[in-house]
Amino acid sequence: xxxxxxxxxxxxxxxxxxxxxxxxxxxxxxxxxxxxxxxxxxxxxxxxxxxxxxxxxxxxxxxxxxxxxxxxxxxxxxxxxxxxxxxxxxxxxxxxxxxxxxxxxxxxxxxxxxxxxxxxxxxxxxxxxxxxxxxxxxxxxxxxxxxxxxxxxx
Numbered sequence: 001x002x003x004x005x006x007x008x009x010x011x012x013x014x015x016x017x018x019x020x021x022x023x024x025x026x027x028x029x030x031x032x033x034x035x036x037x038x039x040x041x042x043x044x045x046x047x048x049x050x051x052x053x054x055x056x057x058x059x060x061x062x063x064x065x066x067x068x069x070x071x072x073x074x075x076x077x078x079x080x081x082x083x084x085x086x087x088x089x090x091x092x093x094x095x096x097x098x099x100x101x102x103x104x105x106x107x108x109x110x111x112x113x114x115x116x117x118x119x120x121x122x123x124x125x126x127x128x129x130x131x132x133x134x135x136x137x138x139x140x141x142x143x144x145x146x147x148x149x150x151x152x153x154x
Contacts, residue, residue: 001042005054005061025055032058041079050077050091060087066094 003020010024047063066076
């Protein structure tokens, strides 16, 4: 959803961002009712705390880029829903600068050798997380918190 919510507005009005519109709670509630939905989850709008919930919990914006453009000093979050649809916003900061180069090199190694002997899953692209910090940084609800591995860590 490109248009942005505003808790102080009703209806639609032109967005100062130059694309889309600003919409109010009435528009959100009408959309939810007409589409038999309970909530809207959206992105594409910076949230200083990593996420923002508006309209009595009926709309949430999730922002997953910490310290956006290396200047906003914002948190990031990933939304996790459990089997009962309870919401958990897993918030995280950007990686410390002294660990970024090591992590990037590790990811380059994964990309450059998708058929390496330790890649038993058949997963040949994307980002593998290490299980030491995967829950906080990936927001995964899986038992080992990694992408492209089975429950045995393979």
